[in-house]
Amino acid sequence: MSAAVQWLRSLVFVGQIYVMMVVMGIVFLPWALVSRHGALAACHMWCRWVRWTARWMVGLRTEVRGTPPTDEVVIAAKHQSFLDIILIFGAVPAGKFIMKRELMWAPVIGQYALKIGCVPVDRGKRSQAIKQMVSDVARGRQDPGQLIIYPQGTRIAPGVKAPYKVGTGVLYDELGQDCVPVATNVGVFWPRKGILRKPGLAVVEFLPRIEAGMARMDFMAQLEQEVETASDRLMREAGFDPDKVQGDR
Structure with missing residues (x-):
C-alpha cells in the first residue's frame, strides 16, 4: 500500500473517531448527567469503537x-x-485522570471528564499543582x-x-x-x-x-x-x- 493511500485512510479514520466521540457523547449524555456509570459506559464504548475501526480502516x-x-x-x-x-x-x-484545568470547559470532553472523576489542576504552578492533586484526589475517594x-x-x-x-x-x-x-x-x-x-x-x-x-x-x-x-x-x-x-x- 502506498504512503499516500495510507495517509488518506488515516485521515478518514481520525475524522470519524472524533465525529463518533461527539455522537456517542450526545447519545449517552442524559444517562451520564445522572450517573457516573453512564459516563464510564460511554467512554468505554468509544474506546472499543476506536480499536475496532483502527483494525480495519488503517490496519492497526x-x-x-x-x-x-x-x-x-x-x-x-x-x-x-x-x-x-x-x-x-x-x-x-x-479510570480517571489528572487533567489540565482548561479541559473542564471543552464541549463534551469536559463534562464527561468531570463525571468519571478526573481531577482538574493548574499545571502552570508546579508546587501548588502537586498539593492540589493530593488534596483533590484524596477528597475524590468516594468515587x-x-x-x-x-x-x-x-x-x-x-x-x-x-x-x-x-x-x-x-x-x-x-x-x-x-x-x-x-x-x-x-x-x-x-x-x-x-x-x-x-x-x-x-x-x-x-x-x-x-x-x-x-x-x-x-x-x-x-x-x-x-x-x-x-x-x-x-x-x-x-x-x-x-x-x-x-x-x-
Whole structure:
C-alpha cells in the first residue's frame, strides 16, 4: 500500500473517531448527567469503537497485556500518543485522570471528564499543582477507581528520553496506594502529532504492581527502570530501535 493511500485512510479514520466521540457523547449524555456509570459506559464504548475501526480502516491492531487492576491504585504509564490513553482507560473499570484545568470547559470532553472523576489542576504552578492533586484526589475517594497519571508529564516520542517528575512520587506517598506501571509502544504506529497511522500491533502492557510504602526516591527509580525497560522491549518487538534514536541525537 502506498504512503499516500495510507495517509488518506488515516485521515478518514481520525475524522470519524472524533465525529463518533461527539455522537456517542450526545447519545449517552442524559444517562451520564445522572450517573457516573453512564459516563464510564460511554467512554468505554468509544474506546472499543476506536480499536475496532483502527483494525480495519488503517490496519492497526491493538493488544492489552498483563493484568489491568480493578481496585483503587495509581497507574503510572508511559505516554506516547492518544492511543495509550484509549487502551489503558478501556482496560480498567473506572479510570480517571489528572487533567489540565482548561479541559473542564471543552464541549463534551469536559463534562464527561468531570463525571468519571478526573481531577482538574493548574499545571502552570508546579508546587501548588502537586498539593492540589493530593488534596483533590484524596477528597475524590468516594468515587473509587484507578488514577491514571503520566510520570513524564507529556507525550514522549519513541526512543526519546525525558525525566520522570516528582509529582508521581508525591501522589504515591500521600495516597498510600499501590502503583501499577504501564509500558507501551503505541507511538511507533500512532504518533503524538500528525495524521498518518501505521499498520502493525500497538501494545500497552500492565506490569507487576509496586506495593505502597516504598521510600519516594526508591519508588521513582524502580518505576522509571521498569517502565522504560519494558517500553524499549515493546518498541523493539515492533521493529523500532530506541537506542538508535538516542544515538542519532
